[in-house]
Amino acid sequence: xxxxxxxxxxxxxxxxxxxxxxxxxxxxxxxxxxxxxxxxxxxxxxxxxxxxxxxxxxxxxxxxxxxxxxxxxxxxxxxxxxxxxxxxxxxxxxxxxxxxxxxxxxxxxxxxxxxxxxxxxxxxxxx
Amino acid sequence: xxxxxxxxxxxxxxxxxxxxxxxxxxxxxxxxxxxxxxxxxxxxxxxxxxxxxxxxxxxxxxxxxxxxxxxxxxxxxxxxxxxxxxxxxxxxxxxxxxxxxxxxxxxxxxxxxxxxxxxxxxxxxxx
Numbered sequence: 001x002x003x004x005x006x007x008x009x010x011x012x013x014x015x016x017x018x019x020x021x022x023x024x025x026x027x028x029x030x031x032x033x034x035x036x037x038x039x040x041x042x043x044x045x046x047x048x049x050x051x052x053x054x055x056x057x058x059x060x061x062x063x064x065x066x067x068x069x070x071x072x073x074x075x076x077x078x079x080x081x082x083x084x085x086x087x088x089x090x091x092x093x094x095x096x097x098x099x100x101x102x103x104x105x106x107x108x109x110x111x112x113x114x115x116x117x118x119x120x121x122x123x124x125x126x127x
Numbered sequence: 128x129x130x131x132x133x134x135x136x137x138x139x140x141x142x143x144x145x146x147x148x149x150x151x152x153x154x155x156x157x158x159x160x161x162x163x164x165x166x167x168x169x170x171x172x173x174x175x176x177x178x179x180x181x182x183x184x185x186x187x188x189x190x191x192x193x194x195x196x197x198x199x200x201x202x203x204x205x206x207x208x209x210x211x212x213x214x215x216x217x218x219x220x221x222x223x224x225x226x227x228x229x230x231x232x233x234x235x236x237x238x239x240x241x242x243x244x245x246x247x248x249x250x251x252x253x254x
């Protein structure tokens with residue numbers, strides 16, 4: 001099938017093989033990637049600072065997520081040749097522009113949370 | 128920590144207990160919910176039509192997802208009292224407005240896919 005609801009997307013497919021919605025979800029939509037980008041949206045951070053910002057991320061998962069974001073061109077790894085070397089991470093312009101879209105989604109949730117809560121109470125009352 | 132990068136979100140928290148980014152992901156950001164909203168964005172659909180639109184969703188998962196979307200006030204379940212009764216699903220205005228934000232994200236991916244692919248090739252070439 002194809003869709004024509006969104007102004008920027010005249011026709012999109014839901015076919016698993018060629019579906020931009022799925023590409024969002026599989027490629028960049030994982031929870032840790034979004035939280036790391038959110039943490040970096042205030043400025044560059046060191047690995048240890050990111051671990052403090054996101055208390056429930058494991059060291060292994062944070063390493064994996066940063067590497068994935070770096071590979072996608074969303075995050076830059078900056079090594080300062082001190083002794084020991086200092087490593088900082090920061091959003092590239094591509095990552096900033098993606099995070100802006102994600103923030104729009106978060107803003108939607110904040111704006112509409114009361115309406116969702118009301119709908120839930122009403123639905124649960126029917127059961 | 129708090130963030131002040133996005134225009135609509137002066138300060139948001141990444142704390143698991145009170146984080147709008149996490150609320151997006153946990154509440155409405157699951158793959159099947161987004162795909163069902165995408166399928167409904169063209170107009171109302173019956174259960175069997177949704178299964179055709181999203182070939183890899185199971186009957187059980189589609190039932191669960193529709194019920195969750197209905198509970199959140201995003202999707203409306205319309206029963207027409209024919210024999211047998213006919214059941215259609217359609218987006219409520221709340222669901223339409225959420226899907227619009229999600230489409231913006233999908234549009235971002237389409238616009239920036241080439242840049243991400245280039246970054247990946249460059250990163251993989253370094254290894």
